[in-house]
Amino acid sequence: MKFHEKLQNLRKNAGMTQLELAEKLMVSRQAISKWETGSAVPDLENIISICDLFGVSLDCLVRGIGTVETEEKIQDTAEKIVHQEHKREMKLKEKILLISAVISIVLLLGWKMNSISIAVIIIVWSAIGYVLYWNGRKLLELLSKSVRK
Template sequence: MEFGEQIKNLRIKNNLTQEQFAEKLHVTRQAVSNWENNRNLPDLEMLILIAEVFQLSLDTFILGGTHVNTMTQKLIKDGSETRRAKFNLFSIIMGTILLCLGFACFLIKGLSVEYIDDAGILHENFFLLPMGFIFLLAGFTVFLVFATKYFLSLRKN
């Protein structure tokens, strides 16, 4: 059974008009109509509210029986898109941090004073140059991998 049919059956079973059903859920009548006609689907918070208001099990309400319906497919798709978005955000942040660390190493190296003390020992932050290059390489690699994955996923769709 499609999710729209489930909403309509639930509304009719409780002897409610679309307007009354919408008032109970604090949405518009058009939203209920869109749900019933499968033009739009409610978000997860709304599903929980519907289940609470009408004392329904979320399993039965979302799955609607033994087969997967459009609502379940939407929830699965939304979950995977959320995970993908979080991973993309994490990748961008990590790449940015690595690039900033690389530039900071070069900046510190450029601003630091190199000197020879009375014992004839050279004091220099020589390690900052290779570290800066490593951070820059790592940052560019993260962005390159991220961009490649992103463009490959666009080609798939």
């Protein structure tokens, strides 16, 4: 697929008109039309702006190395990795909650709710809350990185 065909496909897939694309790139609509018909080629600065706007690599757009479909596959792979990481973290959280519940039950039954057992339960639950909070932050960071890419 040639540059002008890729540009037209990217624009249409984004649901943009030639005029909207021209406004975003700060060029005339006629320039976009010439680029899409193959009668003219944008300068390097505009090509880079097009890549940034549509989130494609320069190689994909200009040289034909990789395609939009390849980049979508990369995005899908990144999403799968994030999903797998999320599943691992959820299993860890489930284990932590199960262990903490067992510890709490043992403390409640074994010490008959004296002040020491209450303090230990509070400390255990605080530690669990802290671990879950930081794991949640890590998950959000992973998700935001994958969305940015």
